[in-house]
Amino acid sequence: MIAVVLAATGVFVYFQFEHEAKTTVDSGLRSRAGELSAVIRRTGSRATAGPPHLVGSSGGFSEVLAPSGAVIASSPGVGAISLLEPEQLKAASEAPVYLDRGPLPGAQADVRLLAVPVKTQAGSRILVVGTSRETTEESFTDLKQLLLIGLPGALILASIAGYGVAAAALRPVEAMRARAKEISTAAPEERLPVPATRDEVARLGETLNEMLARIGEAMARERAFVADASHELRTPLAILRVELDLAMQEGRTPDELRAALASAAEETDRLTQLSEDLLTIAQTERGELPLRVESVQLADVFEAVGRRFGRRAAEAGRRIAVGEGGELELPGDMLRLDQAVGTVVDNALRYGAGTITLSARRAAGTVEIHVTDEGQGFSPDFVAHAFERFSRGPGVHQGGSGLGLSIVATVAEAHGGDAHAADRPQGGADVWLALPASPESGGRRRAAART
DSSP states (O other), X not given: OHHHHHHHHHHHHHHHHHHHHHHHHHHHHHHHHHHHHHHXXXXXXXXXXXXXXXXXXXXXXXXXXXXXXXXXXXXXXTTTOOSSOXXXXXXXXXXXXXXXXXXXXXXXXXXEEEEEEEEETTEEEEEEEEEESHHHHHHHHHHHHHHXXXXXXXXXXXXXXXXXXXXXXXXXXHHHHHHHHHOOTTOTTOOOOOOTTOSHHHHHHHHHHHHHHHXXXXXXXXXXXXXXXXXXXXXXXXXXXXXXXHXXXXXXXHHHHHHHHHHHHHHHHHHHHHHHHHXXXXXXXXXXXXXXXXEEEHHHHHHHHHHHHHHHHHHTTOOEEEOTTTXXXXXXXXXXXXXXXXXXXXXXXXXXXXXXXXXXXXXXXXXXXXXXXXXXXXXXXXXXXXXSTTOOXXXXXXXXXXXXXXXXXXXXXXXXXXXXXXXXXXXXXXXXXXXXXXXXXXXXXXXXXXO
């Protein structure tokens, strides 16, 4: 590109110089022709034969011709040779004419001529003034040499300077590339060097460092998740192994075997539930939890949950009641809502007391699905962390993975809503999901949550 620009500049300069030089020569010829024309008109043609008026300077010369082409007067060096051809003589007798011709006898350079008609007392005359183009051609030659030498030199210098500027501009990029090559998962806290230039490269470095920070946070969460999941899986597997070892010992009574198998079955159920919870969380880690949205009537959800946990509640001397709001409908995934409400009911059976009530109500464009019990409720320190992963209340060490309420929050967020927990004024816990009552509001809230 620099070569193209320099070449175009050189061509422009050359033709502009040629035009200016030609204009200057023509201007000088017009000036000399005007002076000599005035002299010829004033003194007559006989006086013009004298050389003082026709002798030029700086390579200039003059000649006076009759309409027939005969030479009346001329400068030294021109002699009696007519400078005009018959056709040129005819054209010059009517109007001024600029002409180019070869060198004069004894000269080497071409000449530039101006022929103008002049009216005198003796009749019409044609005045021819001219000048050698030797000086102009030498100037053209010097300009060509200057362009042929200067432009390649300028191209080389510009290329070297451009390479240096580009290398200096890309040096911070190379530094970032070298540092990025050294960064590994073992040291996610390292960052790329950002130049203090406040330009595009600096903004690129800042953006990449922000991306590395997000990746580091995601890796930290993944490591914590894997560590917590491993810890949660270790306990039921160890208990299951112990129960099976005891069941295999000789001399065990049928009752002891049944108790061991029942305990093993309980731990197996816990492992199954934990696996399902981990699968749900893994799906949310990859993106938004997949939903099959349809119009869901809450009475169907309450009935399914009550039927699934009814026997377990009866064995514990408790019951599951369905309150008001069963007639409400909302857009959602039936299986996911059943999972979320069932998880809350399972927690209420494990850690609550009294009757568990399922109810729903409308509130500010949302539908709130409440699950309440009559137990001791939540401890004040636990409420703020109730929906965090692997979070358990004080004194709870066995029987749960700490993922239940986290799954509830995940399902609520996937529907464009959120989950809440609080203690009831009359005693007991209240856990509820606030879900959009229409698909439009749900889409807006999901988009806002992703943003």
